[in-house]
Every structure is written in C-alpha cells, then in structure tokens.
Amino acid sequence: MANFKPIDLSGLNDESKASSIRAQIAEACEKNGFFQVINHGVPVEFMEKLREVGHKFFDLSKEEKLAIAAKPEKGPAMGYSIRMVLTDSEPQHWRESVLIQTLPLSKREYPLWPQQPADFRETVEKYTAAVLDLTHRLLAVISENLGLKPTYLREAMGDPEIQQQIAFQCYPPCPDPGKTFGLHAHSDIAGISILMQESEGLQVVDENDTWELVPPYPNAFVVNLADQIEIITNGRYKSAQHRVIVNNQSTRRSYVTFYFPGMDHKIFPAPQLVDPKVGPAYKEFFYKEYLQALTTARVLGKRLIQSFAINNSVIN
Numbered sequence: 001m002a003n004f005k006p007i008d009l010s011g012l013n014d015e016s017k018a019s020s021i022r023a024q025i026a027e028a029c030e031k032n033g034f035f036q037v038i039n040h041g042v043p044v045e046f047m048e049k050l051r052e053v054g055h056k057f058f059d060l061s062k063e064e065k066l067a068i069a070a071k072p073e074k075g076p077a078m079g080y081s082i083r084m085v086l087t088d089s090e091p092q093h094w095r096e097s098v099l100i101q102t103l104p105l106s107k108r109e110y111p112l113w114p115q116q117p118a119d120f121r122e123t124v125e126k127y128t129a130a131v132l133d134l135t136h137r138l139l140a141v142i143s144e145n146l147g148l149k150p151t152y153l154r155e156a157m158g159d160p161e162i163q164q165q166i167a168f169q170c171y172p173p174c175p176d177p178g179k180t181f182g183l184h185a186h187s188d189i190a191g192i193s194i195l196m197q198e199s200e201g202l203q204v205v206d207e208n209d210t211w212e213l214v215p216p217y218p219n220a221f222v223v224n225l226a227d228q229i230e231i232i233t234n235g236r237y238k239s240a241q242h243r244v245i246v247n248n249q250s251t252r253r254s255y256v257t258f259y260f261p262g263m264d265h266k267i268f269p270a271p272q273l274v275d276p277k278v279g280p281a282y283k284e285f286f287y288k289e290y291l292q293a294l295t296t297a298r299v300l301g302k303r304l305i306q307s308f309a310i311n312n313s314v315i316n
C-alpha cells in the first residue's frame with residue numbers, strides 16, 4: 001500500500017524537521033517517483049483562481065472551445081482537444097484538454113491560449129510562475145538527496161532554457177466507465193510534473209505493482225517524477241506510472257504543470273551516479289530526439305523510456 005500522507009514542506013524551513021522531510025522525499029522518489037506535498041508555498045488564491053478559470057473555459061460551448069483547436073501534426077500540440085471514444089476493443093481516452101506552453105517566453109503562443117474568461121492569461125502566468133519556484137525548490141532537495149549540488153537537476157535539464165507547459169484536463173462523466181480511461185497508463189515524458197487534482201480518479205502503481213487511487217487533499221500538489229529525472233538519476237529514481245479512470249457520476253478536472261528540458265539540450269545520466277564498472281543505464285540524447293521517438297513509436301502501455309535504456313541491470 002502506497003503512502004499517501006502528504007509531505008509538509010513547511011518543515012524544510014525548520015532545522016529540527018528538515019532532515020525528516022528530505023528523507024520522506026528521498027524514500028518516495030526511490031520507491032515509485034510519486035508523492036504529495038502541502039504547505040508548498042504556492043498561494044492558495046492562485047490555485048483557486050486557476051480552477052475557476054479552468055471551469056469557466058470548459059463550460060464554454062464546443063464551438064467557442066474549438067476556436068483554439070490543437071493541430072496535432074508532430075507530437076502533443078498546443079490548444080484545445082477533445083477525445084471521447086467508447087469501443088468494445090482497445091480502451092481509448094475520455095477527456096477534453098487544453099495544453100499551453102508557458103516557457104520559454106519565446107514559445108508563448110497567446111493566440112492558442114483560451115481568450116475567455118478574460119483573466120485566463122494573467123491567472124495562468126501567475127500560477128505557473130509560482131509553480132516554477134516550487135519546482136526549483138523540489139529539484140534542489142531531490143538533487144541534494146542524491147549528493148549532488150542543489151542546482152544539479154535544473155542545470156541538467158538546461159536551466160535557464162527549460163520548458164514549462166500546463167495541461168488543463170477535464171474528464172466528463174462516462175456512461176460506460178469500464179470501457180475507457182481518462183488517460184491510459186503512462187509515465188510523463190517531462191522531467192517533473194506538479195499536479196492539482198480536484199477529485200478522485202488518478203491512480204498510481206505502488207511498489208507491489210497494484211493500481212491505487214490517489215486521495216485528493218485540499219490545496220495539495222501531487223508530484224510525479226517523469227522520464228528525464230529517471231534517466232538523469234541513472235534509474236535510481238523512478239518516473240511514476242499513473243493513469244486516470246473515469247466515472248458515470250461527475251466531471252473530474254485536474255491541472256498539470258510539466259517542467260522539462262529545452263529541445264536542443266543533451267540529456268545523460270549524472271556521472272556521479274554511474275558505477276564506472278557497470279556503465280550508464282541510459283544512452284545520451286538530445287531532448288528533441290525523445291519527442292521524435294514519442295511520435296514515431298507510440299505504443300499503448302509500452303514505456304518510451306525503455307527504448308533509451310542500454311543497461312537494464314542498473315535500472316531494476
């Protein structure tokens with residue numbers, strides 16, 4: 001049974017509690033790459049406001065939402081998409097979503113951001129800036145837990161040229177929930193994801209390989225380590241396997257902020273974490289190659305990260 005008790009980050013500022021908080025984070029990163037945090041420093045009013053603009057956008061008519069329709073030619077495209085399919089064969093997806101690129105600033109394509117409600121843009125800018133700050137604080141703790149300098153992981157992902165996106169997810173009630181998923185089992189391809197969920201539906205794989213529902217806590221964040229952190233830590237930390245189930249009663253919404261490397265940034269396992277006698281668990285690559293592999297080799301249920309592994313004995 002996974003430990004879902006949220007970790008109280010206010011303890012990081014208190015000498016007497018900091019080492020226990022760091023140890024709780026290290027344990028979760030090692031076990032399944034997943035934990036929840038409270039008192040994380042992101043203002044509650046920013047979180048409430050983000051949920052409010054999210055609700056207002058999804059409540060618009062389909063035509064209004066399709067004004068920023070995503071055009072998925074190469075990889076995940078920015079803008080609004082809807083996919084709600086029920087079949088008797090392979091389960092499909094059941095969700096609406098809006099994907100927005102917030103960093104680097106040069107990639108902010110405002111015409112693809114919702115234009116309604118009017119305060120959408122300002123709300124997203126404030127919220128994602130606060131989440132970026134939290135992400136950097138978490139990456140510092142995670143780096144130090146591995147004996148690396150506090151800025152190691154953000155620099156390994158190319159900071160200050162990192163990328164940030166936010167996905168607004170909406171899973172409407174489904175008449176036959178057993179036939180579909182909100183989102184199939186996957187690990188995020190980014191470096192680290194910070195998720196706010198409004199209600200139950202997210203499941204993670206625990207250390208015994210069973211799916212467990214992640215209980216929502218008011219104003220908590222779910223932190224998922226993603227593939228790039230697994231690779232940079234040479235498999236020592238795991239990218240969390242998760243999926244979303246739907247129900248026939250109520251709409252579920254969630255808001256995920258992804259932090260990941262610049263396209264031309266080179267990713268490789270930290271030499272400090274590689275045993276020279278065994279060699280690295282993953283090969284070196286440019287982040288854009290990871291995305292290219294995603295679009296060419298997408299196979300449901302198969303982990304993309306496996307195709308970048310060169311030494312499985314290190315990973316398991």
Ligand SMILES: O=C(O)CCC(=O)C(=O)O
Pocket residue numbers: 167169183188195197201202242243244253254255256
């Ligand atoms: O809706 C959720 O709780 C999870 C969403 C998710 O896993 C994703 O967007 O990658």
Ligand SMILES: [Fe+2]
Pocket residue numbers: 186187188242
């Ligand atoms: Fe995910």
